[in-house]
Amino acid sequence: MSQLKNFSKGFIKENPVFVLLLGMCPTLGVTSSAINGLGMGLATTFVLLMSNMVVSMVKSAIPDKVRIPAFIVIIATFVTIVQLTMQAYLPSLFKSLGLFIPLIVVNCLVLGRAEAFASKNNLVSSVIDGLGMGLGFTFALVTLGGIREILGSGKIFNITIYPENYVTLVFVLSPGAFIVLGYLIAALNKIKKN
Amino acid sequence: MNYLVIVIGAILVNNIVLMQFLGICPFLGVSKKVSTGIGMTGAVAFVMILATIVTYLIQHYVLEKFGLGFLQTIAFILIIASLVQMVEIILKKVSPPLYQALGIFLPLITTNCAILGVAILTVQNEFNLLEGVIFSTSHAIGFGLALILFAGIREHLDLQDVPKGLKGTPIALIAAGILAMAFMGFSGLV
Numbered sequence: 001m002s003q004l005k006n007f008s009k010g011f012i013k014e015n016p017v018f019v020l021l022l023g024m025c026p027t028l029g030v031t032s033s034a035i036n037g038l039g040m041g042l043a044t045t046f047v048l049l050m051s052n053m054v055v056s057m058v059k060s061a062i063p064d065k066v067r068i069p070a071f072i073v074i075i076a077t078f079v080t081i082v083q084l085t086m087q088a089y090l091p092s093l094f095k096s097l098g099l100f101i102p103l104i105v106v107n108c109l110v111l112g113r114a115e116a117f118a119s120k121n122n123l124v125s126s127v128i129d130g131l132g133m134g135l136g137f138t139f140a141l142v143t144l145g146g147i148r149e150i151l152g153s154g155k156i157f158n159i160t161i162y163p164e165n166y167v168t169l170v171f172v173l174s175p176g177a178f179i180v181l182g183y184l185i186a187a188l189n190k191i192k193k194n
Numbered sequence: 195m196n197y198l199v200i201v202i203g204a205i206l207v208n209n210i211v212l213m214q215f216l217g218i219c220p221f222l223g224v225s226k227k228v229s230t231g232i233g234m235t236g237a238v239a240f241v242m243i244l245a246t247i248v249t250y251l252i253q254h255y256v257l258e259k260f261g262l263g264f265l266q267t268i269a270f271i272l273i274i275a276s277l278v279q280m281v282e283i284i285l286k287k288v289s290p291p292l293y294q295a296l297g298i299f300l301p302l303i304t305t306n307c308a309i310l311g312v313a314i315l316t317v318q319n320e321f322n323l324l325e326g327v328i329f330s331t332s333h334a335i336g337f338g339l340a341l342i343l344f345a346g347i348r349e350h351l352d353l354q355d356v357p358k359g360l361k362g363t364p365i366a367l368i369a370a371g372i373l374a375m376a377f378m379g380f381s382g383l384v
Contacts, residue, residue, distance in 0.1 A: 021363060024222065025307045029215035069275055072304075076268040084264060099216075099311055099318075102267045106307040108219060174213050175378065178371030186364035 007128050010136030016109045017140035017181075018188050023109035026100045027141060028177040034157050037145030039093045040100060041138025043082050045131070048110050050078045052130030055118040071114045072105065079104045109137060147180050148172055197328055199384055204332035206380040210308055211340040212373060217308030221341055222366060224299070231345035235338035237299040239331070241281060242309050245274050246330035249313040250323055270313050275304045308337060344373060 016022045023044070030040045054074050062070045083101050086094045094101065104110065113133055118126040146156055152172030154162045170176050208214055211221045217238070224234045249270050257263055282300045285293040303309060312333050316326040347369050356365050 021222070024218040025215050028218060068304075069272070072271055072275060073268065076271050080264060080267050083267065099214075099314060102314055103216075103307045103311060105267055105271050106305045106310050108305050111305060170375070173378065174215065175371040175374040177215070178367045178374055182360075182364040182367030182371065185367070186359045189364070190359045 003128050006125055007132040010132035011139055015140055016133055016137045018185055022112055023107045023137060025103065026107060027144065028181065030097055030100050031141055031145035031148055031177060032172045033149045034142050034146040036096055037141035038138065040097055041141040043101065044104055044107060044137055045134025046082060047075060047078045047104050048113060048134040049127060049130040051075045051110055051114055052118040052126040055114045056121060056123050056126035059119045071111060075110050076105050144181060144184065148176055152176060200325060200329050201332045203384045204329060205336040205339065207384050209336045209340055209377050210333045211337055212377045216311040217306055217337055220302065220306055221344065225341055225345040225348055228342060228345045228349060231341045234299045235341055237303060238306065238308065238337055239334035241278060241303050242312055242334045243327060243330050245277055245309050246313050246316050246326050248273055248277060250316060250326050253317050270310055274309055278304050344370060
């Protein structure tokens with residue numbers, strides 16, 4: 001498999017959110033606006049990239065029986081780095097993402113890639129896989145966040161598109177997350193079939 | 195009175211699955227049948243309450259005492275992972291029938307964000323131990339309520355004539371959205 005294909009598979013064909021249905025909690029929880037989706041996506045991308053890199057480097061040193069706890073510790077380390085850095089430099093984003101930053105640890109996407117890809121492949125492929133999957137995840141979060149923000153508050157990236165009197169508030173509240181994601185997956189299925 | 199607010203808030207108003215989006219993976223993954231939903235709820239409730247107690251003690255008597263607050267995420271996830279493993283081993287020995295019923299769900303629970311989420315929320319809200327136990331118990335009930343209601347809806351959805359593109363996950367997500375809308379009706383209670 002060429003590296004380009006390895007990189008681009010995360011966007012549509014094996015998109016972690018739309019196709020693999022991994023990492024649903026942050027996907028639904030933080031996408032009330034496009035900017036939150038972008039922040040969460042990039043934070044996850046960083047963790048995914050670094051954990052894939054480290055896992056592929058130390059894979060031969062970890063006994064098979066304790067590999068899952070070992071992977072979790074590696075992931076938790078990078079999550080803590082993200083958590084502390086974001087708290088220091090981006091306090092407002094940190095506050096709006098809230099609980100979901102420490103919860104990157106239990107994002108099935110990160111552990112899933114470490115287990116299914118990085119522990120079997122070499123350093124370069126693992127880094128590319130982590131970057132591709134992470135950006136695919138970011139793409140999905142920004143799309144979902146953007147649609148919800150336009151429908152629910154009439155804005156995109158905080159730029160007003162239409163007046164607030166015409167918004168459908170439910171789309172930025174929790175039911176909107178489920179419904180928009182449901183229709184997005186249905187639309188994608190339709191596109192893929194044609 | 196304070197305890198009642200915690201209970202109603204956790205079960206209905208801030209329902210862990212439908213309002214806070216924690217534990218979506220099992221919510222979508224094991225909700226095809228009501229019976230598996232009940233099994234999953236039992237396993238989650240068991241681990242969630244135990245994990246909250248243990249993480250609370252570690253947070254207050256180890257991490258805070260020695261100024262290691264930044265290790266919270268790493269410490270908590272390790273506690274939960276080992277707790278799940280321990281519960282699995284003990285159950286296998288002590289109560290084989292219970293192990294049979296909950297066994298297959300236990301490994302899935304380590305990566306269930308509801309457990310870690312409730313443990314962190316208990317610390318963030320500065321609850322004492324009793325409040326923490328009530329908080330986690332009500333969250334577990336809320337999780338069970340949402341999961342079992344949703345499993346019931348999905349059992350009926352299987353028999354309906356759903357448009358082709360919406361079959362499977364999309365229609366389940368939309369049904370979950372409508373269920374969440376119903377839960378929004380509780381938002382004035384507390």
